[in-house]
Amino acid sequence: MYPNQLEEELCKYFTVCYKTTSDEYSVTSLQFAINALNRYFNGETSKIKPINLNNKKAHPDLWRTLNGKIKTLSASGYGETNGSDALTIDKVQRILLHPQTSKLNPKGLLNGIFF
Structure with a gap:
């Protein structure tokens, strides 16, 4: 039950998430957020492990939401990466x-x- 609830809550969050300055997050920041959440949910203190948020087949709604958000951010200029x-x-x-x-x-x- 909890993976579905978690996926639903993450979809809601990523749909409306903004920086405290009311700017959009970059695409890279969203990817880092998913990886950080994945590490947290699989860490020692999490009670809902094992879970793999990077598994697109296990969490299709999350990835549809993220892909839509990434397309919107890219179209708005937030998808550009700064090379080093x-x-x-x-x-x-x-x-x-x-x-x-x-x-x-x-x-x-x-x-x-x-x-």
Whole structure:
């Protein structure tokens, strides 16, 4: 019974969800939300595990709702992804020479790992 109720509640939520600034969430944010909810519901404290929200056959209404929302967001310009630039050699050298990650400073890596 609970998977159907959960799916219904998630459909209602994703249909009307907005940021606190009244802007729409991005498509990526919705995907992250589904993954976070999936991890939570399968975690140690959840009483409704196992559940796989990524299973489109088990939760067809949820995925129809999400697909509709994603199409709407994409048409409104919220579906664009921001790519990332590759690190330059200079940036990599600055990271490696930083006191917290430098091999020249033995405490740098130890503090970063253990403390």
